[in-house]
Amino acid sequence: xKLSRLFTKTEKETPKDETSVNAQLLEQAGFVYKNNxxxxxxxxxxxxxxxxxxxxxxxxxxxxGATELLMPTxxxxxxxxxxxxxxxxxxxxxKDETGHEFGLGWTHEEVITEIAKxxxxxxxxxxxxxxxxxxxFRNEARxxxxxxxxxxxxMKDLYSFHRDEADLQRFYQDVxxxxxxxxxxxxxxxxxxxxxxxxxxxxxxxxxxxxSEAGEDTIFYCExxxxxxxxxxxNLPQGGKCPKCDGTINVGKSIExxxxxxxxxxxxxxxxxxxxxxxxxxxxxxxxxxxxGPSRVMGTLAEVFHDKSGLLWPESVAPFKVYLIAxxxxxxxxxxxxxxxWDHGVEVLYDDRDDKGAGEKFADADLIGLPIRVIxxxxxxxxxxxxxxxxxxxxxxxxxxxxxxxxxEK
RNA sequence: CGGGCUGUAGUGUAACGGCAGCACGAGACGUUUGGGACGUUUUAGUCCGAGUUCGAAUCUCGGCAGCCCGACCA
Numbered sequence: 309x310k311l312s313r314l315f316t317k318t319e320k321e322t323p324k325d326e327t328s329v330n331a332q333l334l335e336q337a338g339f340v341y342k343n344n345x346x347x348x349x350x351x352x353x354x355x356x357x358x359x360x361x362x363x364x365x366x367x368x369x370x371x372x373g374a375t376e377l378l379m380p381t382x383x384x385x386x387x388x389x390x391x392x393x394x395x396x397x398x399x400x401x402x403k404d405e406t407g408h409e410f411g412l413g414w415t416h417e418e419v420i421t422e423i424a425k426x427x428x429x430x431x432x433x434x435x436x437x438x439x440x441x442x443x444x445f446r447n448e449a450r451x452x453x454x455x456x457x458x459x460x461x462x463m464k465d466l467y468s469f470h471r472d473e474a475d476l477q478r479f480y481q482d483v484x485x486x487x488x489x490x491x492x493x494x495x496x497x498x499x500x501x502x503x504x505x506x507x508x509x510x511x512x513x514x515x516x517x518x519x520s521e522a523g524e525d526t527i528f529y530c531e532x533x534x535x536x537x538x539x540x541x542x543n544l545p546q547g548g549k550c551p552k553c554d555g556t557i558n559v560g561k562s563i564e565x566x567x568x569x570x571x572x573x574x575x576x577x578x579x580x581x582x583x584x585x586x587x588x589x590x591x592x593x594x595x596x597x598x599x600x601g602p603s604r605v606m607g608t609l610a611e612v613f614h615d616k617s618g619l620l621w622p623e624s625v626a627p628f629k630v631y632l633i634a635x636x637x638x639x640x641x642x643x644x645x646x647x648x649x650w651d652h653g654v655e656v657l658y659d660d661r662d663d664k665g666a667g668e669k670f671a672d673a674d675l676i677g678l679p680i681r682v683i684x685x686x687x688x689x690x691x692x693x694x695x696x697x698x699x700x701x702x703x704x705x706x707x708x709x710x711x712x713x714x715x716x717e718k
Numbered sequence: 719c720g721g722g723c724u725g726u727a728g729u730g731u732a733a734c735g736g737c738a739g740c741a742c743g744a745g746a747c748g749u750u751u752g753g754g755a756c757g758u759u760u761u762a763g764u765c766c767g768a769g770u771u772c773g774a775a776u777c778u779c780g781g782c783a784g785c786c787c788g789a790c791c792a
Contacts, residue, residue, distance in 0.1 A: 317743090319728095319730090319743095320729070320743080320754065321729055321730045321731095321742080324724095324729090324730070324731095324784095324785090325785045325786095326784090326785075327785070327786070331785095396792080397719095397790080397791095398790090398791070414792085415792060417792085446791080448791070449719060449790055450719090450787095450788090450789090452785085452786085513792095524791085569792075571792095599792095633752095635751060635752065636750095636751050636752085662751095664754085665750080665751055665752095665753085665754065666752050666754090667751090667752080667753035667754045668753080668754040668755095669751095669752095669754090670752075670754085672754085683752080685751090685752070695752095
């Protein structure tokens with residue numbers, strides 16, 4: 309993409325009134341636009357990043373054997389009444405002219421359970437799992453921290469259906485491992501944290517927590533074996549011995565980027581979702597639900613990966629891999645290099661603005677935070693080379709123009 | 719939902735109750751190009767509504783909006 313065609317611009321100043329790093333940097337660099345508190349537009353750069361995050365999640369969900377679908381956002385009152393969740397204060401409710409009442413979907417156990425009823429009758433139909441990536445709406449009393457806690461946000465929600473607790477437990481463990489893989493690919497160091505099940509279950513659930521001062525949660529964790537518990541439920545002693553190994557328990561603020569729940573039969577009983585086993589006996593289906601917030605993940609990445617000059621995206625989620633800059637009359641050669649890089653499958657953002665000084669282009673490159681910066685100038689062309697620099701790393705190297713595609717495609 | 723703070727050009731900021739100014743940005747022309755370059759010139763603003771006052775960006779009330787703290791957060 310050429311910068312001259314990107315309609316967004318960076319801001320020289322950090323937005324006033326924003327104290328959280330993700331809000332400051334993502335707005336300043338033109339990744340998101342705040343329409344209202346907790347309600348954001350994902351601008352072209354941000355949308356590309358979000359789609360990179362989604363693509364990684366999709367790959368891992370598909371690898372689990374889950375299939376993707378898309379459920380409605382407008383969810384009729386009858387669904388919520390069936391599970392006794394109509395009187396939930398985070399739900400946006402609305403009524404149309406004819407008096408039909410809806411809640412905007414803030415989670416979709418009810419909808420998927422009803423759908424499953426239509427297609428699942430026998431043990432032969434189990435187990436199965438399905439997921440979606442969709443905007444969720446939650447009427448948060450207080451949206452905060454940029455895109456970390458929004459009223460409208462993106463969520464990947466996965467639901468699984470099993471014949472018994474043992475099979476749920478097996479899949480639950482698979483999802484746990486799958487989530488760890490997702491976060492590892494996203495460049496995030498997530499702790500699997502034991503937490504309370506809230507209204508869903510009396511058992512522990514597991515949250516995926518990334519240490520960050522911007523987080524709202526507090527976890528007690530062992531760096532050595534990575535055992536971790538949420539402050540809500542823990543009796544681990546700060547500075548004390550880890551009960552699982554000989555490590556020490558630390559305390560830190562953290563961002564919850566994912567969670568997994570064993571739902572049991574709460575929803576299948578509410579909707580009479582049953583199956584018939586080999587003996588002809590009818591039994592309630594055992595369910596699980598599992599969530600990751602891609603938009604919150606994006607905010608978390610901004611919180612974790614930045615420096616005083618701007619963002620520092622991991623390559624797996626950067627909107628582009630390369631920020632290409634043409635200086636002093638090298639535009640013609642830069643355009644060729646731009647094309648060559650794309651031919652090699654390298655995603656390039658080309659700063660082709662001819663009315664901007666070098667300093668401004670450098671500042672924007674740093675702010676936007678793509679992993680690699682390539683500069684073409686008369687100086688480098690004298691060496692038949694371009695300058696390649698990694699964001700956040702000292703030093704640079706000259707790479708011959710003829711090798712640039714091969715060098716950067718890796 | 720309780721509490722605190724704040725709303726001035728696109729952005730960031732100034733102005734005692736008394737002429738709304740500055741910088742950047744944006745537009746035009748020219749010179750520039752290795753860390754937000756320079757000259758000339760143009761452009762654009764007091765969140766909305768009431769009230770007090772000779773006079774309101776400034777004081778009062780209401781609304782709307784944002785940030786922060788707390789409560790809440792399957």
